[in-house]
Amino acid sequence: MPKKINQFSHGGFIEFDRGKFDDWCVFVTRANGERFAPADVQYFSRLKKLSEFYGASLIYTDFLTIYNRTNAEINEEILKLITILSRHYKNDMLEIEIWFNVLYAGMVAEENKEHAILKKRIKRLGMYQVLVENIEPEKAAIFSKGKKWTELDKLMKEKGF
Secondary structure, three states: OOEEEEEOOOOOEEEEEOOOOOOOEEEEEOOOOOEEOOOHHHHHHHHHHHHHHHOHHHHHHHHHHHHOOOOOOOOHHHHHHHHHHHHHHHHHHHHHHHHHHHHHHHHHHHHHOOOOOOOOHHHHHHHHHHHOOOOOHHHHHHOOOOOOHHHHHHHHHHOOO
């Protein structure tokens, strides 16, 4: 059964619902009613493109502000913080707000997934690769596929997270 997380100013919203594997799939419903489950490559690509204008450092720093406050529960204060952080992005405010909500919900989902060892750190790795290391979003989105958690954990610790 869907669980609404947040409502956007344009009328769309974000929610958890049953996906292929569990009840922690993140869905976005646009104002026109179109519903989709955002893929990593989708928001990595858009955030990388937006970083050309706003700077990768700003987007990554704002992401870390959300990341550092994230645990296994949706927190209304973090949702409000996302709205406030999004205001810095002027004409792209709504898009940034949606993608930060998607990332936040994805991290909460990772914190709740059974057998997930790396938890929210897996989202941080992707964001780090795209915005700090300038790796192509398509490559970052599939980087962890087929790798053992121990290998990824070691890599994350080398990067400081």
